[in-house]
Amino acid sequence: MSFNRRAFMGTGLAAATVLSAPAVLADGHGKPRVVVIGGGAGGATAARYLAKDSDGALDVTLVEPSRTYFTCFFSNLYLGGFKQLSDIGHTYGALAANHGINVIHDWAVGVDRGARTVTLAGGAVLSYDKLILSPGIDFVDGAVEGWSVAAQNKMPHAYKAGSQTELLKAQIMAMPEGGTYAMVAPPNPFRCPPGPYERVSMVAHMLKANNPTAKIIIADPKPKFSKMGLFQEGWAHHYEGMIDWIGEEFGGGNVSVDPEAMTVTIDGEETAVDACNVIPAMKAGRIAEVAGVTDGNWAPVNAVDMSSKADADVYVLGDASQQGDMPKSGFSANSQAKVCANAVRGALTGSKVFPAKFSNTCWSLIGTEDGVKVGATYEATDEKIAKVDGFISQTGETGDLRKATYEESEGWYAGITADMFS
């Protein structure tokens, strides 16, 4: 009963990718070229695995404008005072030094799928045999009345980590005694479903220590949210009376903001606020649209290998993709990147392609040593990435278990960032 290779070859994915390999190998000189756009959870992982596992057989270029990538994951813990900003910053040196990845710090501004080239803002043109897009998210224009990206310094989104996160923290720290923090929460689907609610927990934690009479209002267009029972239990326990969640039923979706006047109007009622975190509706990072692989707000992909439904030589990972049941998370993007890297390497070098397996776990911190988690495994079907099995933390768990869960999340953070950048 030893391992049976034919079992894999029987799957459509393996057969298809292996068969297509010679065609690609035959054309052109030199090593096959892979260009990866976006050095975040999806892109950095894909580039690293492609370069690491192909042992120099592939020419891997990673295009990423930032020299330091601040993870959105754990950025809420920075707001809560559990992490320093420097704890969540990562650089690309090891990817170049350890794996020979060609890291280019620039923006991709054009994709010509016919010529198979990518144009950078600096003017360079890169050719590819396979293109991987993992550009994360951008915001839908006009999603929140009164807000646009031009207002992001007055009312930060802090949904791309770094200076936005720092700014939001400074604004929270500067709130007057008894002041009000408002969050405008996004509609589904969006990056990190528990993210806004973990953020509220961390802001409450910060305020409880520094400004205990302050208030938090959340205007939410949704009737419910990820880990809702767990968060509500935690809020009642740690931050009683501080947090007011206004869901769809009470007009939480009927919101406008005035960044100049610093007011938020929820279902017709205007409130003056001292810090305002607007997290608008999201869409795939703009380059996906420029490349012409989006349909509506997101880029549809085939579940077996994350290839775009519009072009077999383009792959879309992470938040930008529309893949089915996986939440838009760093863990998911990292998981998708490995499946994609395996398929791309197989297609370009003829290496064995193994069946797709995906998984996700999202940890959230509610208060000191009070961690919770939710997770699931997924498989590729013909239509989508489909959920197989899952679990979620329970309300009423012991303090010891919550603490262990929090410590586990720290282990995960160290693990995934090493898996992306080492």
Next chain:
Amino acid sequence: MRWGLVLLAVCLGFAGPGAATEPLGDTEAGAKLFSKCKGCHKIGEGAEDKIGPHLNGIFGRAAAAHEGYAYSKSMKRAGADGLIWTAETLDAYIEKPRALVSKTRMSFPGMKDPQDRADLLAYLRAYSDNPADVPEAEPTATGTDHDLDPAILALKGDKEYGEYLSSECLTCHRADGSAEGIPAITRWPEEDFVIAMHAYKQKLRPHPVMQMMAGRLSNDEIAALAAYFKDLEK
């Protein structure tokens, strides 16, 4: 770091090494407590290294000094810095392993109760090379309880497939074998790895993420992972 400063045990009335006449604790109670350790550590006659090193003769030995076991970098560093396993240092280590030496392969969270630790140390002490203390009693080391089909244990794992599958594990577990909040899984004896994964799969071991991950791995896939992680060295 100065290991001599680790004197937590003083208040517990430990006699310390060399004064073996005063018992550390209750050996029998310690034998029971050792069940928490024996998933990874063997002790007694014929004990071999498993996930962790065997613990015969641990008292008086320098950290990471037992040959043949692949210690973590951190434990090796601690040894080089002069950490010697005595009643005091072992007590501090067992109380909270990560507080004494962080990033080792040991994923045990710690034992809070001082009496429990004293009992456990008394038990460990019984297997250290001090003639006055060598027990006549039978060695207690036994394999991890399991009822896995021997055919499953006999499966030979495909390392290449294991490498691909391992990428899913490495989102959380570290390729360099360090354990920080999440256990190390590199360089385990294959059999221990297979037994542990099947225990998750059968929901005998209680961790929801691992039950879920192991739950969808086939017997061959578990064997492949065991084969890959066994030799992973970084």
